[in-house]
Amino acid sequence: MDEALDLPVAGAAERLLRWLTAAALALPILIFTTASWIAYGNAFSEAHERLHRTLDLMHEHAAKVLETHDLVVEQIDQLTRGLSDADVRAREPDLHARLAKIVRRLPQVSNIWVLDAIGHPLVGSIASPPPQALDLSDRDYVRAHRDGTTPRGQAYIGEVLVGRVFGRRNFQISTAREEGQGGFAGVVAVSASPSYFHDFYGDVVQGGGITTASLMRADGTVLARYPALPDDVTRRSAHGPMMRAIAQSPGRGLVKGRSDLDGVERINAYRRLPGYPIYVTVGIDRAVVIHGWLMLMASHLIFGIPATLGLVALSLVALRRTRREAMAMAALHAEAARRQDMEAQLRQAQKMEAIGRLTGGIAHDFNNLLQIILGSLDLLGRRMANGDERQRRLIENAREGATRAANLTQRLLAFSRRQPLEPKPLDANKIVSGLSELLRRTLPETIQIETVLGGGLWRTHVDAGQLENALLNLAVNARDAMPEGGRLTIETANAHLDEAYAASRVEVTAGQYVLVAVTDTGTGMSPEVMRNAFEPFFTTKEQGKGTGLGLSQVYGFIKQSGGHIALYSEAGQGTTVKLYLPRYTGTEEITEPHAAAPVQADGKTAVLVVEDEEGVRRFAVEALREIGYRVLEASGAAVALRLLADHPEVALLLSDVVMPEMDGRRLADAALKLRPDLKVVFMTGYTRNAIVHNGVLDAGTHLIGKPFTLPQLATKLDAVLKGSGA
Known part of the structure; x- marks a missing residue:
């Protein structure tokens, strides 16, 4: 009787296990299929959003560049x-x-x-x-x-x-x-230069998951593109998907189809620049989106298949155990997410230092290698000036590639704040006066520009070009804050930040400053917006009309120059940005730069070249002889000092900065003790801290950065020997 009773129970248990087994197989398949379909749509939706975000950045960049060109053309028109x-x-x-x-x-x-x-x-x-x-x-x-x-x-x-x-x-x-x-x-x-846009687009593409970016005319002519096209591909077909879409929607749009430039099936977004027959486009390969979706689904399968097999093998007991394990896994993921957040904050704090060290570690050796390449190509090009056209073209192609590599190294140094500023004594009133004339010609007539120049204004010591860029950024922000017109005031004055003010702001040093204040009567900012105003990529502008980089660039320049920036604003009343530039108390006079003409030495002046890298030293020696100098060479400081003692006719020391045993700065100090009248020029691809401190070149130091060309070397040495190359 008991056995009979057990049979239905056993059968029911067996049927239940079969149902559970079937459900364990069917439900994951159904869930996986549904999730795959949803993830497929999400993958393309995310790709569209990524395209539009990247297009916003490129549109803003291209608009700023063309605005700058308009300002340049206007300035030249005024001159002529x-x-x-x-x-x-x-x-x-x-x-x-x-x-x-x-x-x-x-x-x-x-x-x-x-x-x-x-x-x-x-x-x-x-x-x-x-x-x-x-x-x-x-x-x-x-x-x-x-x-x-x-x-x-x-x-x-x-x-x-x-x-x-x-x-x-x-x-x-x-x-x-x-x-x-x-x-x-x-x-x-x-x-x-198309290469300028190519380099910028390369940075955007590599950091944003995009595969192509380009700048083109409304007729389909490609002006710049990353990755670069073959030289014989310069224009999009009028019957291609991109030009057909532009004909239907000239302002902006999204295009799906096979590219007429390289035949790749791609999703493209485009937008026309206001006031120009120019479009910026970005694209992502459809295969890239599909690959990302497949990888996501594969990662789900890695976890789903073992879980499904466990359900089939262990039935209800395994199911309960799996649930407990899932809870434990969720807790583990939460802990991992918390640790990742903490690590992200630490990485953000260490990023600039890490990039600086990495850049500095490679810059010296890499620039030495580029110096050998570029220098040799330069000499070869001079000696084959009348040679075969194909050979000259190959030399120029090689020089262009090496120059791009050099520019990349310089951008890395600049991004990590390891590239020195060139501050000079300047009169802020002259900067503001010259800039105000430019702004009057370029800003809308509905904006009234007023300058209030302080009398007896102290001199400041900053990079003039960077100061002009900062004021232009602030003027553009003010223009955008006054769409219906208003008043823009640029004011200069002497200012003193006392101890009480500095104590309330950790980053401020008490002292005397030259104040440049930019005030507008625009829409102003709320307290929440003001708290985030200097954050990179923070913007209150409409989508596609701002990247949020303007104020952060101004902030970085002022801080690197040893100054202070203060922001005052009230919603509906306007905004004032105050730039406190450090006062200059030295005796150096303000001088206007002048263009240097190519020079050829007299064949009598002797130069001592000190460089531990043999290839660079060989180029420098050969280049100087090509220019017309008598040349002595040394691979290190000890040999150089002996040559200086034995050859009093040496007029100039050309030395590398980073060398073993004794660096270029210490060698120059020792050489000047022997020869106080000796001229010294440093050459380097990365200075570390020998002749640059706090991002600024040491006063009175002559420096030529590697890699340099033969004309640059000739001009620099001639200027130093004549006493005008400080």
Whole structure:
């Protein structure tokens, strides 16, 4: 009887186990299939959001760059307005110096030309005087203005062309010069370097999960792209998916399809820049999105299959045990998440120091290698100036690649704040006066600009170019805060921050400062916005109209310069940003920079080269002999000091900074004790702390950074020997 009773129970238990086994197999499959479908949609939704976020950043960057080009073109137009071609040629040295100064301050600008009505250069930023035989009348940007296809007063964006002077690839942003009666008098052309955009887009792509980024004209002409296209691929097809989408939705849009440039199936987002026939585009390969989705599903399978097998094998007991293990796993994940949050905070605090150490560790050796490569290519190029065109093109390609590598190293040093500023004594009133004239010509007429310059203003000691950039950033923010117009006031004054003020702010040092205050009557900020105003990427602007980098860049510059920044704002009343720049109490006079001409030595001046890296030393010796110097060489400090004692005719010491046993700074000190009249120039790819302290080059120190070119070396040594290279 008991056995009979046990049979139905056993059968029921067996049926229950079968149901549980079937459910253990079916439910995970059903859940996994549903989760896969949802994750598939989420993967593409996240890809779209990532595209739009990246497009916002690129749109803001391109808009700022083109605004800067407009400011440059306007400034050049002001310099040449009302001048005849003869007047421009008469003032060519001064105008060339001004144009060269603008190019040095703006990395996105590679050259500036002012052309006459027949396309011949009147003045340029690279060479003085400009090549007289150069004829640019066939260039598209000259024809566009000369033939009237581009309306007067409107900028023309040219195609990417190879320059006829130095062979560099550039595209031109140009406007027409007008005669007194409105006739065509020539062209002002500002060259933009595609490599500048390529490098920026490379940083964006590598850090944002995007695969392509580009800048193109409305007709499909590609101006810059990452990754770079072959030289024979310059334009999108008018029948391709991108151009068809732009025709239907000119402002912005999302495109899915196979690219007509490289044949890859991709999701692209595009947006037109306001006021320009230019688009920025970003894309992500469909295969990348699918791969990410598959990896996510594979990670789920890794956990799901063992769990399912455990359910089948252990039935209800295994199920309860699995639940307990799941709870334990959840607690473990929570603990791991908490630890990750703490580690993330620690990594954020150590990031800048770690990047600085990493950059410094590689910069010295890497720049030495680049110096050997670039220097050898430079000498080879000079000696093959009349050689085979294909060989010269190969040399130029190699030089371009090595230059990009050098620029990458410099960007790493700048990002980690290991690249020195070049502060000079300056009058803040002159900076503000010059900038206010530029702002009056560029800001909307609805904004009234007022400058209040303090009398008897102290001198300050900062990097002039960085100060101008900071004030421009603040002026642009003020413009955006006053869409209906208002008043922008820039004021200078002497200021003193006392001990009480410094005690309430840990980062402030009490003392005397030069105050530059920028005030607007715009919308103002709430207390919550003010607390986050200096945070990178924080912005209150609409999507696509700001990246939140302006104030954080100003903050970083002021702090690195030893100053202080204060923010005062009230919602609906306006905002004041006060920049406290350290007062300069030294005796150095304010000097205006001037352009240096290429030089050739007299063949008699002796130079001692000290470099422990044999390849770099060989190049330096060969380069100096090429320039026309007599050269002695040493691999270390001990040999160098003996040569100085034996050769009193040595006029200049060219020494590496980072060397074993005795660094360049200590060698220079010892050499100057022997020869007080000796000129010293340091060459280095990374200074550590030998001649740079707190991010600033030591006073009175002459430095040329590796890798350098032969003309740069010649100009530097000539300036130092003549006493003008401080």
